[in-house]
Amino acid sequence: MQATETDPRPGNGTGEPGPIPVVLTINGTERRLEVEPWTTLLDLLRERLDLTGSKKGCDHGQCGACTVLVDDRRVNACLTLAVMLDGASVTTVEGLAQDGQLHPVQDAFVEHDAFQCGYCTPGQICSAVGLLKEGRARSDDEIRELMSGNLCRCGAYVNIVAAVRQVMDGTGAGR
C-alpha cells in the first residue's frame, strides 16, 4: 500500500465534512491515512486495511469481539473513532505474534482450547494481553471479573480463564 490512502468509497452525499488525515502505527507500521470523522477504528481496520482478525459482534461496545490495544490499553475498536487516535499505536490480533512466534497468550489459548467457534477469540486474546499489562488481576475471580467485557457465547470461559492464568503465572504476575 502507498503511504497515503484515501477512502475509496463514494461520498456519503450528506454534506458532512470530508476526510481528515491521521497518522497511526498499526502493528508496528506507520500508516498515513485519511479517514471520515465518523469512521470507527474497527471499520478502518476491517474494511480498509484488510485486518479482519478483529471481529464485529455488536458494534455497540457491548461484546468485546473488537477489542484491540491502543498504546497497550484495551479498547473496543467499534466505539473508538479513528480520527481520535492520531499518533497512537494500535495492536491487533494480527500483530501479536513476533518473528513467526505466537505470543504467549496465543500459545496458551491453543494449549487450553480456549475457544470453540473462535469468533470472540481475537478480542479475548487482545483483552488478555491488555489485562496482563495492567497487572491488576491476581486471582481467577479477578480474571473473570476483568475479562467480563468479552462475551463468549460458546461458553469457553473455563478455558479462557485457565489460559490467562497460565500466562499470568508464567510471567510472575500471579499470586
Next chain:
Amino acid sequence: MTRLQAVAAPLPHDSAELHVTGRARYVDDLPEPQGCLHAAVGQSARAHARIVRMDLSRVAAAPGVVAVLTGADFPGLNQIGPVLLDEPALAQHSVDYHGQAVFAVAATSYELARRAVTLAEIDYEDLPAAIHLEDALAENLDLLLPYEMRRGDPDAAMARSAHFLEGSFRLGGQDHFYLEGQIALAAPGEDGGMDVHASTQHPTEVQHVVARCLGEIDAKVRVECRRMGGGFGGKETQANQIAAIAAVLARKTGRPVKFRLDRDVDMTLTGKRHDFRIDYRVGFDEDGRIEAITFGQAARGGCSADLTGAIADRAMFHADNAYFFPHVRIRSRRLKTHTVSNTAFRGFGGPQGMLGIEEVIDEIARHLGRDPLDVRRANLYGPAPRNLTPYHMEVEDFVLPEIMDELEQSSGYRERRAAIEAWNRTSPVLKRGIALTPVKFGISFTTSHLNQAGALIQLYTDGSVLLNHGGTEMGQGLYVKVQQIVAEELQIPTGLIRITAADTSKVPNTSPTAASSGTDMNGMAALAAARTLKERLTTFAAEKYGVPAHKVVFQDGAILLGEHRMSLRELAKEAWMARVQLSATGYYATPKIHYDRDQAHGRPFYYFAYGAACCEAVIDTLTGENRILRADLLHDVGRSLNPAIDRGQIEGGFVQGLGWLTTEELWWTKEGALASHAPSTYKIPCASDLPRDFRVAIWERGRNQERSVHRSKAVGEPPLMLAIAAFQAIKDAIAQAVPGRGSPRLDAPATPERVLFAVNELRGRTAALDLARAAE
C-alpha cells in the same frame, strides 16, 4: 510399530492456530469481490397490519443505492419456509411481526444501504395482533394442529392416586446471540448460476431456498460454508432468508451482494427459542412415585411454521426426561403469535419439555416434604415394565442410576444439603439451595428421513487426503473429530488430511448439522468413504505384490505387505498409474429408527445421551440477585472421540443453559416490538457469571451400546439441560428462605426480579396463614 491413535486424543480444534492469530476466515472476512454491493432491509414498524401504501422512491434515490427489492420482484417464489411455504422473504400486502423485512436495498456501501432503508414511506392499517402466548391461547390461534401422545389411562389412574397436584408455569425463550451475526455473500455466475457463501448450519436448504427464490434449478446454486461464529440452531433455517435476499439482489444487479445483519436487526428479524406454558396434573403415591400424569404444553410458534412442528414434538418426547410414567397423556399446542417465527435452538424443544417434568417432580417433593433427589430417584426408568416411554419406545441403555450415584457421592450432595440448611438458619438475608437433576436426551432427528449423511474423500498421488462431508463447523469441533476418524482409519497423521468447507457441489442433499447428530452421521459417512478407498488400495496392492488381502495392513503412516512396506504416497502413485480410482464417497443412514406419527408410537431415537448435574445457588432475599456457587457436572459422551472438545461442549452447553434459565429474558412491548434487542438489554453469561467452583467430568465408563462411530455419543445439545439443576437450586434457595410455606412459584428465567417476587409471594403466604391462625 504401533497403530496410530487419532481417535480419543484430545487434539486441539483444527483451526486453533488460525483462530488465535485472527486468520480464520468467516464470511465477513472474505475479500469482497470486485463491485460488491451491500444489502440492508427495511423492517415493519407494526406487529400485524395491512400495508396500505409503500413509497420507496426516496429509498431508490438515496446516495449509493443501486437496487431496491420488494417481494413482488422475486424471479421465483418469495418464500423461505423450510417445511411449509408460509413465510415470505420480504412481506407483501401485510406484515406479521414487528421487525419483519418488508423491502431490501443494495447499495455501494453498508452504511449507505442502512441509511437508505430509513427513507421508506409505509402506511399501515393495523390488524388485531396476538403478541404473547396468552393472547394466542385466548384467541385459539393455532399455527399447526395439536398433537397428542398417550399410554394407559391417566384419568382413571389419577383418580385412584393417594396424592394429586396440578399446576401451571411459564418458561421463556432465548436469543441465540451467536457472536457472528447472520451473513451471506452471493455472487452471480454465468448462465443463471449463483455462488453463495453463507453462515449456515444447512447449506443444502439454503441452496434449495435460493434456487426457489431465483426460479432456477438447484444445480445452478452452490452454497459453501467453511465455518460459523456460532450457530446453536439459529442458523438452521434462519440463514435462508439472508442468503435469499442477497442472491435475488445479486441477480437483479448482476453484481455480488453481501448481506450482513447488524446485531439489533439480527435480534429483531430472526427467530428464537420457543417459550412455553406447561400445565400439568399428576397423581402419585406416598413416596412421590408418579402413577399418572398429564401435560398440556403450549409453544409460542410466532408468525410462521418454520420448524415449530418438530420442535414441539421434541418437547413432548422429553416430557418424561428420565422418568417412567405408568399412565400418561401429553397434549401439545403450537400457537400463532404476531412475533418473529420461533426456531431451532440447541435442544430443539427438549429443554422445555424436560424443565416441565423436573418442575413437577420438585413440586411433588415439596408437597410430600421429601428431598427432591429421592423423588427423582423413585421415578427413574428401570427394568421392564418400567422402561417404556410415552411414545412406546423401550429405554434399553439406561445408565443414569450409575451416573447419579457417582455424582451424588462426588458432589457430596447429602452432606452439603444438611450443611446448607444449617447455614441458612444463621443467615438472615442470603439463602442457599441445592439440587441434583438428571438428563436423558434422545439422539436422532425425529424427522426420520433427515438421519442420513454423505462424505467425499480424495486421495492425491502425493499421499495427501482431501476430506469433505455434509456437516458444518460452528465451533462444536465436528471437523476435527471427523478428521481424527479418517486419520485413524487410514493410519495417517491428521496433518495430511485437508479439511474443506461444506459445499453443496461436493456432497449433495445433506441434512442440517443439528440434533447433535453431526459427528454420529458425518463421522460414519467419512468412515465408510475411507474404508471404500482402503479396500480398493488393498485389492490393488494384494494383487500387485502377491500377498493375501488380509496381509495388507495400514499402520502408522505406512502400508505393510507381508515383508514389504511402503508409504501411502508410493501406494497412491502406483495405484494411480494402474488406473485405480482414488476418490470415494461414503454414505450413512442411521439404523433402527422409525416412528409412526399418527399412532405416536415407535423408536424415534437411535440411543440416549445421559448426564447429571448438581448445583448450589445463593440468593439475596432483599434484591433477588442470585448466583451459582458450585456446579458439578457428570456427563456421558460414550467413548469420547476427543475429550478436550467434548469437555468444551459440556461446559459451554451448561453455561448457555444457565443463561436461558437465569439472565436471558426476551421482552416484547405490547405493540409487539422486541425491547431486548441488543446486549445492553439482553444479558448472556459472561466470565464472571460462571460458578465459582465448576467441576466438570466426562463419565469414564461411558460407552454407546449401539454401534455408533467408535461407540461415541452425541454431545452438542444434551449438556445444555444440565443447567436445570441451577434453576432448581435457586428454587430450593427460595423455598429455604421462607420454610414451611409450600413450594415457591417461579417461572423461568429466574431473573432477580422473579426471584424477589417469588420470595415475597411466599412471605405473603406466611402472612396470610398467620392471619388465618390469629382469627381462629
